[in-house]
Amino acid sequence: MKALLIYPEFPDTFWSFRYALKFIHRKASSPPLGLLTIAAMLPEAWEKRLVDMNVERLYDDDLKWADLVFISAMSVQKESVKEVIARCKAAEVGIVAGGPLFTTEYEAFGTVDHLVLNEAEITLPRFLKDFENCVAGHFYTTDQWADMRKTPVPLWGLINMKRYASINIQYSRGCPFNCEFCDITLLCGRTPRTKDKDQIIMELESVYASGFRGQVFFVDDNFIGNKKKLKEEILPAIIEWMDMRKHPFTFNTQASIELSDHKDLMEMMVRAGFDVVFIGIETPHEQSLAECSKFQNKNRDLLASVRNIQKSGLEVQGGFIVGFDNDPPTIFDTQIEFIQKSGVVTAMVGILNALPRTKLYERLKKEQRLLKETSGNNTDFSTNFIPVMDYDLLINGYKKVLGTLYSPRHYYERVRTFLREYAPSQKKLFHFRFNYLAAFIRSIIVLGIIGKERFHYWRLLLWTMLKRPRLIPQAVTLSIYGFHFRKIFEKRLG
Numbered sequence: 001m002k003a004l005l006i007y008p009e010f011p012d013t014f015w016s017f018r019y020a021l022k023f024i025h026r027k028a029s030s031p032p033l034g035l036l037t038i039a040a041m042l043p044e045a046w047e048k049r050l051v052d053m054n055v056e057r058l059y060d061d062d063l064k065w066a067d068l069v070f071i072s073a074m075s076v077q078k079e080s081v082k083e084v085i086a087r088c089k090a091a092e093v094g095i096v097a098g099g100p101l102f103t104t105e106y107e108a109f110g111t112v113d114h115l116v117l118n119e120a121e122i123t124l125p126r127f128l129k130d131f132e133n134c135v136a137g138h139f140y141t142t143d144q145w146a147d148m149r150k151t152p153v154p155l156w157g158l159i160n161m162k163r164y165a166s167i168n169i170q171y172s173r174g175c176p177f178n179c180e181f182c183d184i185t186l187l188c189g190r191t192p193r194t195k196d197k198d199q200i201i202m203e204l205e206s207v208y209a210s211g212f213r214g215q216v217f218f219v220d221d222n223f224i225g226n227k228k229k230l231k232e233e234i235l236p237a238i239i240e241w242m243d244m245r246k247h248p249f250t251f252n253t254q255a256s257i258e259l260s261d262h263k264d265l266m267e268m269m270v271r272a273g274f275d276v277v278f279i280g281i282e283t284p285h286e287q288s289l290a291e292c293s294k295f296q297n298k299n300r301d302l303l304a305s306v307r308n309i310q311k312s313g314l315e316v317q318g319g320f321i322v323g324f325d326n327d328p329p330t331i332f333d334t335q336i337e338f339i340q341k342s343g344v345v346t347a348m349v350g351i352l353n354a355l356p357r358t359k360l361y362e363r364l365k366k367e368q369r370l371l372k373e374t375s376g377n378n379t380d381f382s383t384n385f386i387p388v389m390d391y392d393l394l395i396n397g398y399k400k401v402l403g404t405l406y407s408p409r410h411y412y413e414r415v416r417t418f419l420r421e422y423a424p425s426q427k428k429l430f431h432f433r434f435n436y437l438a439a440f441i442r443s444i445i446v447l448g449i450i451g452k453e454r455f456h457y458w459r460l461l462l463w464t465m466l467k468r469p470r471l472i473p474q475a476v477t478l479s480i481y482g483f484h485f486r487k488i489f490e491k492r493l494g
């Protein structure tokens with residue numbers, strides 16, 4: 001049996017980092033972790049190949065070779081998914097599909113032969129058993145949560161690691177919170193489930209053995225969902241392994257804001273090699289936080305929380321939302337002011353959209369305010385429901401937020417604010433000097449000579465050299481990110 005695993009293409013988005021990847025000669029941010037894990041669950045005797053359309057082309061010969069195609073995708077890959085399905089149909093090859101897009105929107109994919117949904121550790125073995133007995137059905141689902149201690153190590157051998165800027169690992173699934181707009185609890189549950197320390201070390205070892213060095217992304221939606229296990233088991237094991245292997249990786253992840261209340265946890269994360277954490281800050285407007293049940297962000301000084309995390313040695317990337325029912329017309333200026341003050345350089349601001357099956361979606365359905373499905377692109381200039389605020393006011397306000405935040409002046413100002421607060425780990429800078437050097441030289445040409453941000457670029461470099469010389473690599477990296485964000489938004493803002 002020949003299995004072809006296909007990862008559909010992402011459009012150019014905030015998170016694609018397409019324009020930044022060119023500086024380090026990489027094709028995509030990270031590999032398809034879900035499909036690589038699925039590959040490890042398929043029978044050993046099967047021949048397996050993987051085509052990640054974000055780094056290579058899918059040829060008709062690939063489809064001719066395959067007996068069965070496996071597709072996994074997120075909502076934002078929807079357009080590419082439709083094309084892949086049409087090509088598989090034309091090539092008369094059977095399709096098995098799973099992952100977040102198919103799990104939440106399966107009704108839209110009736111032509112897929114086998115929908116293997118929810119947690120693959122549970123549904124895939126059922127499908128494979130039926131397939132072996134020639135009785136494979138159309139729909140496999142479960143309301144159970146898988147035991148992650150049984151999840152295998154991804155088959156890294158199916159990809160060329162050198163094409164990716166970072167490699168990803170999953171430690172946990174599920175989040176104890178229950179934000180109204182979020183589909184994570186729907187897909188992964190509210191009780192965090194975790195892998196064991198031996199599994200994590202085995203996965204790190206497998207990435208190390210592949211020769212990859214650099215950034216490893218823990219893809220968990222809330223890495224600190226189970227703090228006790230992290231502090232007592234996982235982080236000590238990672239710290240020991242990183243010391244033993246002489247710090248081959250830096251780590252980034254996602255967490256909830258109360259990380260800032262746990263000094264010991266932040267210290268351990270930094271010692272383990274974490275240097276960036278994405279946090280859903282959403283909004284400084286209390287009534288809107290209450291509306292979306294983001295209670296962990298309420299009644300706290302959000303600016304102080306962000307600073308606390310930055311001071312511990314973790315860069316904070318932030319998610320922000322406009323378009324809540326409770327947002328006043330001043331929300332756009334409030335968000336701009338907050339983000340500028342916070343020094344959250346990578347600030348992903350989106351308009352609230354209702355993802356299928358979320359609590360928000362169900363509420364809006366009842367209120368007869370739903371208009372269409374979402375595109376899955378967090379920075380789309382549209383919303384899929386009737387907002388309380390005037391629609392044009394919302395869209396124009398949103399454009400103003402993006403236009404301001406990603407103008408070179410405001411962006412570079414934010415970088416300086418961040419660098420003033422940031423206290424990075426000593427170990428980090430030593431290992432990636434060569435990468436920094438190559439990207440630095442290119443940044444001088446693209447940003448310092450040709451780019452419209454050249455004044456701000458040189459001003460930042462000079463400022464950093466004088467005030468925080470150790471942070472030159474961060475200044476260059478963030479300048480390159482800024483170039484990507486500017487390109488993405490400039491194209492769309494016109």
Ligand code: SF4
Binds near residue numbers: 175280
């Ligand atoms: S904290 Fe984050 S992952 Fe958890 S429910 Fe809220 S938005 Fe989702």
